[in-house]
Amino acid sequence: MLKYFINKVCGKFVFSPRIMICIPSQVTEVEKKAVIDAASQAGARKVYLIEEPIAAAIGAGIDISKPCGNMVVDIGGGTTDIAVISLGGSVVNTSLKVAGDKFDEYIVKYIKKRHNVMIGERTAEDLKINVGCVYPKIQDTEMEIRGRDLITGLPKTITIHSSEMLEALIEPAMMIVDAVHSVLEKTPPELAADISDRGIYMTGGGCLVDGLDKLLQEKTGINVMIAEDAVSCVALGTGKALDNLDTLDGKSRR
Numbered sequence: 001m002l003k004y005f006i007n008k009v010c011g012k013f014v015f016s017p018r019i020m021i022c023i024p025s026q027v028t029e030v031e032k033k034a035v036i037d038a039a040s041q042a043g044a045r046k047v048y049l050i051e052e053p054i055a056a057a058i059g060a061g062i063d064i065s066k067p068c069g070n071m072v073v074d075i076g077g078g079t080t081d082i083a084v085i086s087l088g089g090s091v092v093n094t095s096l097k098v099a100g101d102k103f104d105e106y107i108v109k110y111i112k113k114r115h116n117v118m119i120g121e122r123t124a125e126d127l128k129i130n131v132g133c134v135y136p137k138i139q140d141t142e143m144e145i146r147g148r149d150l151i152t153g154l155p156k157t158i159t160i161h162s163s164e165m166l167e168a169l170i171e172p173a174m175m176i177v178d179a180v181h182s183v184l185e186k187t188p189p190e191l192a193a194d195i196s197d198r199g200i201y202m203t204g205g206g207c208l209v210d211g212l213d214k215l216l217q218e219k220t221g222i223n224v225m226i227a228e229d230a231v232s233c234v235a236l237g238t239g240k241a242l243d244n245l246d247t248l249d250g251k252s253r254r
Helices: 002-010 029-041 052-059 100-115 121-130 162-186 189-198 212-220 230-243
Strands: 018-023 046-051 070-075 080-086 089-096 142-149 155-161 200-203 224-226
Touching (some): 046 230, 052 070, 052 080, 052 200, 052 230, 080 189, 100 142, 100 162, 121 142, 155 162, 212 224
Antiparallel strands (some): 070 080
């Protein structure tokens, strides 16, 4: 797959390209080596690794080289990466496997338990995007979906309300909030004070679930901001980091 994308982006290149790859903040040395080996075999001249929260911070337009503390919560598809960044590196970080895909799983389980209807992941994602929320809405919204009735085995159409989505999604959302709380507890006091002043930045497609920023703000008492182009922050930050390798703290792993 890597080889396909390298060829698509670079075409028939004369020199092998330098590649920078994002990795979750808690990966092991064995996993890092596996990523580097895979990229090298796909045709990379030199492979650089960058932690997702640092790439997300750069993509969100945060100056990570300054000595002040910045907190980034990057909620992707498979993992949520939380980090306190200062002087170009991660001071405290954690990674948990609760993110967009896990939200979809909880929706599928909830619809099955509450309505005796089985739905697919794509329908669950549509629900999450259109009526999903983790904070009470002023006005309850609804959406019609189709699934398979588990009693009759026949197709069935049901109407789902945002209040039901709140019930389905609050548990995984609170796992993310608890992880943020845990990172804040381990943060040095001076950097914690900076975060309190500057706020928490959220990036990644998963942070766009309605009300997640409000929930996090309510539970931490710190202002929470969603980055302008939340979905593309990590990709944009990785590109900027590759252009400024000499000034970035991230080192070549090969």
